[in-house]
Amino acid sequence: MIDRPRLSELALSGMLVIAAYVAWPCDASAEPPRGADCVTSELLPQSIIACAEISDVGGVLETVLNHPLRAKLEAMPAYDGFMASGAPGQLQMGLRAFEASMGKPWQEALDTLTDRGVTVALDASDGGVAILVHSSEAELLERFRGFILALRQMQGATAKQGDYRGFMADLVGDDVKLVRMHDWLLVTNNSELGKSIIDQYLDRDDETLASHETYLAARKNLEGSAEHRVVSAFLDIKTLRDAGVAKDIFAEKIDNFVGEVALGGVLANLRHTPYVTGQFHLTTAGLSLQLTAPHQREWEAPREYFFGEPELAAAPPLLNVPNRVFALSTHRDLSQMWLRAGELLTEKGNDQLAVADTTLTTFFSGRDFGEDILGSLDSDVQLVGMEQDFSDVLPQPAIKLPAFALQFRMKDAAETKPELRRIFQSFVGFLNVVGAMNGQPPLDLGMESIGEADLVTATYVPDRDERESRSAKIQFNFSPTVAFDGDRIIIASSTPIARKLIEPNSDSENTNGVEDAVQDSNTAARLDVTPLKRILESNRSQLVANSMLEKGHGKEAAEAEIGLLLELLGFFRDVGLNLDVTDSQMALQVAVDVEADTEVQK
Amino acid sequence: MQISTNQSRRRFLRSSIGGAAAIGVGANLPSCFAQAASGSGGSDERILVVVQMSGGNDGLNTIVPYADDDYRSARPKLAIPSDEVLTFDDDNGFHPSMTGMHELLQDGQFAAVRSVGYEQPNRSHFESMDIWHTCRRKDEPRPDGWLGRFLDQQPVTAGGDVPALHLGREQQPAAVASSSIRVPTVKELSEFQLRGNDKQSLRKLLEKRQPTSTAGDNQLLNFLQSSTTSAIAASQRVTEAAQGYRSEVKYPETDLGNKLRVVAQLIDAGLTTRIYYVQHDGFDTHAQQAQTHSILLRQWSDAVSALVRDLDDHDHEKRVCVMTFSEFGRRVSENASAGTDHGAAGPMFLCGGGVKAGITGKRPNLTDLQEGDLKHEYDFRQVYASVLKDWLGTDPTPILGKQYKSLSLFA
Amino acid sequence: MNDMKMNGMETIDPVWAWQPYQPSADQTWDRRSAAHLFRRAGFGTDLARIDESVKRSPADVVGELVAGNQEPSEFRSTAEALAEATLAGGDPAKLSAAWVYRLLYTPNQLLEKTTLLWHGHFSTGAEKVQDARMMWNQNQLLRDHALGDFAAMVHEISQDPAMLIYLDSAINRKAHPNENFARELMELFCLGEGNYSEADVLELARCFTGWEIKNKKFRKNRYQHDSDEKNVLGQTGAFDGEDGVRIVLEQPAAPLFVARKLVRFFVCDEPSPSDAMLQPLADLFRESDLQVAPVVQRILGSNVFFSSMSVAQKIKSPVELVIGMLRSLKATTNAGLVADGLLSIGQGLFYPPNVKGWDGGRAWINSSTLLGRANLMADILDNDSTRFDGKSLSEYLRGQDVETTDQAIEYFEHCLLAVRLSEEAKAQLRETAASHSGDRERRMRSLLHAVTSLPVCQLC
DSSP states (O other): OOHHHHHHHHHHHHHHHHHHHHHSGGGTTOOOOGGGGSOGGGTSOTTEEEEEEEOOHHHHHHHHHTOHHHHHHHHOHHHHHHHHTSHHHHHHHHHHHHHHHHTSOHHHHHHHHTTTOEEEEEESSTTOEEEEEEOSOHHHHHHHHHHHHHHHHHTTOOOOEEEETTEEEEEOSSSOEEEEETTEEEEESOHHHHHHHHHHHHHOOSOOGGGOHHHHHHHHHHOSOOTTEEEEEEEEHHHHHHTTTTHHHHOSSBSOHHHHHHHHHHHHHHTTOSEEEEEEEEETTEEEEEEEEEOOGGGOSSOHHHHOSSSOOOOOOOOOOTTEEEEEEEEOOHHHHHHTHHHHBOHHHHHHHHHHHHHHHHHTTTOOIIIIIGGGBOSEEEEEEEOOOOTTOSSOBSSOOOEEEEEEEBSSHHHHHHHHHHHHHHHHHHHHHHHHHTTOOOEEEEEEEETTEEEEEEEEOOOGGGTTOSSBOGGGGOOOEEEEETTEEEEESSHHHHHHHHOTTSOTTOOSHHHHGGGGEEEEEEEEHHHHHHHHHHTHHHHHHHHHHHHOOOHHHHHHHHHHHHHHHTTEEEEEEEEEEOSSEEEEEEEEEEOTTOOOOO | OHHHHHHHHHHHHHHHHHHHHHTTOGGGSOHHHHHHHIIIIIOOOOEEEEEEEETOOOGGGTEEOTTOHHHHHHOTTTOOOGGGSEESSSSOEEOTTOHHHHHHHHTTOEEEEEEEEOSSOOOOHHHHHHHHHHSOOTTSOOOSOHHHHHHHHSOOOTTSSOSEEEESSSOOOGGGOOSSOOOOEEOOGGGGSOOSTTHHHHHHHHHSOOOBTTGGGOHHHHHHHHHHHHHHHHHHHHHHHHHHOOOSSOOOSSHHHHHHHHHHHHHHTTOOOOEEEEEEEOOOOOSSHHHHHHHHHHHHHHHHHHHHHHHHHTTOGGGEEEEEEESOOBOSSOOTTSOOOBOSOEEEEEESTTBOOEEESOOOOSSSOBTTBOOOSEEHHHHHHHIIIIISOSOHHHHHSSOOOOOOOBO | OHHHHHHOTTTSOHHHHHSBOOOOSSSOOSHHHHHHHHHHHSSOOOHHHHHHHHTSOHHHHHHHHHHOOSOOHHHHHHHHHHHHHHHTTTOHHHHHHHHHHHHHHOSOHHHHHHHHHHHHHTOOOHHHHOOHHHHHHHHHHHHHHTTSBHHHHHHHHTTOHHHHHHTTOSOOOSSSOOHHHHHHIIIIIISOTTSSOHHHHHHHHHHTTTEEEETTEEEEOGGGOOOSOEEETTEEEOOOHHHHHHHHHHSTHHHHHHHHHHHHHHTOSSSOOOHHHHHHHHHHHHHTTTBHHHHHHHHHTBTTTTSTTTTTOSBOOHHHHHHHHHHHTTEEOOHHHHHHHHHHTTOOTTOOSSTTOOOOGGGGOSHHHHHHHHHHHHHHHHOTTOEETTBOHHHHHHHTTOOSHHHHHHHHHHHHOSSOBOHHHHHHHHHHHHTOOSOHHHHHHHHHHHHHHSGGGGBO
């Protein structure tokens, strides 16, 4: 058993090297034509609607391979287990074969192969995709081609070749073809696209992407600091829209109310904006993605609820609680949106909403949900999630979920508070009646006060023989609570998080660095990884079971997988998301921070 | 190209078989041709499509006694204004959403039975639905449903098309529970087609009988081989029907519309399935009923009338009947939340080319009530009995447990 | 009824039928008969184990299979931990996946197969019971007795909360004896129709009065128990429920009824054997105090089991088809996918169709389930989590020295098919395989998909 992989590894490397060299001489004839010295956009046709340029693959590799986390990763017992499992053996084998055919270490080979850029381009027609790799060493590209062909042969695929204007195209996938044009390597799934690129390479006389108006505007948008930028991308929204692609996204109205709340303004912008640009940054401290699109206020009228009225509105600060898992704040006038749903949603969406309205109005004791309930709240929406502490709590649920709370400001607390309190009480009564029919445990209503604040709580009452249970039903994660504090109303999934949000000594709206960033954002969100990891840890047996069931793993393999997953999660610090809107631009930013400066602990 | 040739081949076979039979040479056709032809629409067994309105449909606002003063006084907020009602006689008319049904009635393809219910009505959704499904009360064992018992009576056809289908994502209704047959619940048309990367070659492999060394004396293998070839043929018909299906009729883009379009395609593909069952949920309108009920009725009326029109266009109207029911009607008086609460008797509907068009039953008496609810004039089993006897051609008594007087609902 | 003559079950000598099978020139003990044994006594096993078994005597192999009548504690604790984890979510559908996992990993296939038999026999559906833990407890009950004491199993099932809820018998008052459980106990569980009268149903129902499910637990409510004299199946006394079960099990029809079920499950779908044919098994069952294992051992080691009356004379259930393919190639996959798929083609674990359980045989087959079988196989083979002994299919086969299409066809034939393929059929498969341009892995998976979709692969 031990001998087998080594033998085949040797054989594989040998064959690949031979194959690569056999493939080599046939190239000698090709003269570098005029297209050899152009930039990628000059080779691409104007029908390209999206492209991403990856610069500095070598630099990315260096950042990743020399990252402090790498040492930490390799020091993990789970990593050893993974290495011993044999799965990476194939990868190692492949890498060694790659190195053998390239004649240099793989990092160096990759760096050289791609040192003049890699571009992925999507064509408007038939989902044609082209990947163009530009290298300073044509010879290395040819070896790479030989390597790929040999690999295909090893996998038992039959070789198929074709010739176009003197260039050999090899079939390397279901309909993926590979062509080398001197110091360019072209991979595409669409023959027409491939031909047009080769034509352009040889003739250089057509209109190209480089002269396309939208592309030029987008390029301009991408100018500026390129430090640590590894990918810059462009998406031609206008052409996409005109071509009728992804109609659902560009449809004037959508079906779904929740979708409209979350993304209505963004989708509205996509219906008018000419293009979107994207940038991907990578540093030792983390990675970030930024998507930007031109934006104009007057493009869309009925979405004041989203952007704010009369001028751009910002989200309230992110709430903070101990052991916070996530927080999200946004500016949304839900009442306006509910009432104007007729203009905003499709007929189908409105049908659904009308049915929901009937149900909700029943729940809310005949009060009109859109006008009376949502209408009593301000447009500041704050959501926060928290890890729950079950250490002294019985019964304890078998699956431990985070608690979450939604906070609004009431326009007229004196008016609204008693009303919503009554509604909550009758809602709990309603749940008890329905729950009793379905065998659910009953809820016990309670009241408490903290300072000036009032809480109405509802707690699940366990069966007599389950009071001490440590594997109670999932319901025992919840103790639905509504809290009133001044003009604040907090709707919480459990009493403790509501208490945390009103206890006077906890600065629930602290204003350290992160929260400040909210100031300009329409929507801001943050995910804290450490508490999230702890929640997952406390559900480890569930995760292991899931892995066994869904991946068919044995127990040990599943435990190893989940162990590794949780360890890896520990490498991340937090994820932040911001939607920033200005008078001319809309930008979505997602940033992932890693634990860059951790010491390796032996 | 391929699609249209297949389509025309089917058409050709169908018409030539018809022609051949007409001049009395049908028996001479090679049997494979006859089979292919009977599969592609030649089957003339009648089909029942059941639409279940879940939640309790407000019958009084469906067939509206608009001239009845008692109606207006019981429904100060919810009564449909007289000028909006789609009238069909001096006293009665349809809810304004039901334009599709109104046209069907004028074309002679719509029948309704008013005030259908049962003795000692139960006002729980689940219990009343179970009674409609099984025809039995709670204290009796009810392992099967009325349609399931109908299926049990049919000749056994193991290996062929399923005799009944439930379309949708909901739990399967007890009405089709049977002690001899498992009725599948199907979520989409693709479940009738081969999946995977290699479906073309697999179809080629399976559509012919495989030669095996021992096939001759293994009855089970013979059975499996003929079942497999007929399953592949059926799936091919469904695929062709779905791809080449041309319909002048525009189905509404609703769940019910999509489900009924699939039903039309399956019927047109010539499946020998006799019962199709779909559900349309949301009729439990306790508050703010007007708008919701109007939407639900429009969805129902548009989808069912589209199905009937579509079947007309494909020459199936004489063999398909669409029956609609709900587990109960609603209280005569509206409640304080502009809604209505659970009631008792309500109307049932039958649509299709085979029905005797018109309205059966008197205008409900809104003053002679039992606990605020309409009294029933007909037992629902009388409607079932008519459907079983006059439409599906079977003896209703063993299915319904006793003899019920059938009504004259079919032409 | 042609089939009966074809099959020969009617004319067979019952004494010969159940005598221990001795390999002969006519009925050799080879790969084919060993694979038959593993498919019927379980779901199937890999070729290496089949080959290893061929070197031993059939009686020896059967003895070993039957001896595995309890799970090794390590596997049991893993399986239980898995089930507990799924129970936390409270969804019976997830529990179904946990059972699939057990079927895929159990070292005692005969025990799981027999548990599945009793699940269909004492049919209870989660759709109605709704409570995942109750379903799970019943499943453990069935497993504990699967190859053990039938009487103990019936006694416990008659007090099982899931069963009583499923049969609408959670309440049973003195004034209104609930006949449902009493009837099914005789008709479906122990005796079969014709072996009791309607009066017996009424009287037996009175024995069970006061048996009820309260707070999800069984209890005897003595205020609701009818303590008067009853007359059940010819015996008279102030019987309670336990007496009722005992009297039913004492009937001569009981061992015959169970033997018929076991023969249909292990030997062949059709035709139904005569009473005379079953009598030796019924006698054995009674002599061994209704212990299941000796009867199963006798059946699996018998002449008739290895004869043409049994080999390829059953239609695979969905579980046998899917788990059989996976276990024969040492494969593992997404258990949830398999569980959902089994439900869609008619054998959802914990979701039998009605009180009679699965009819089996030809009832498994219609155009919708046949397409469903092929499509489920496609889904499984397309799924990334499907691994063969931890490897890709082509790597696994290479490890078995299977490289070419021809070798693969022969390999699949040996481990998956009860009937040899003809040369034409092989040619068709070769043609199918040749029509794919993908790499070796894709071709092998396509070929496996084709083989498992063949009518002949639906035979067990």
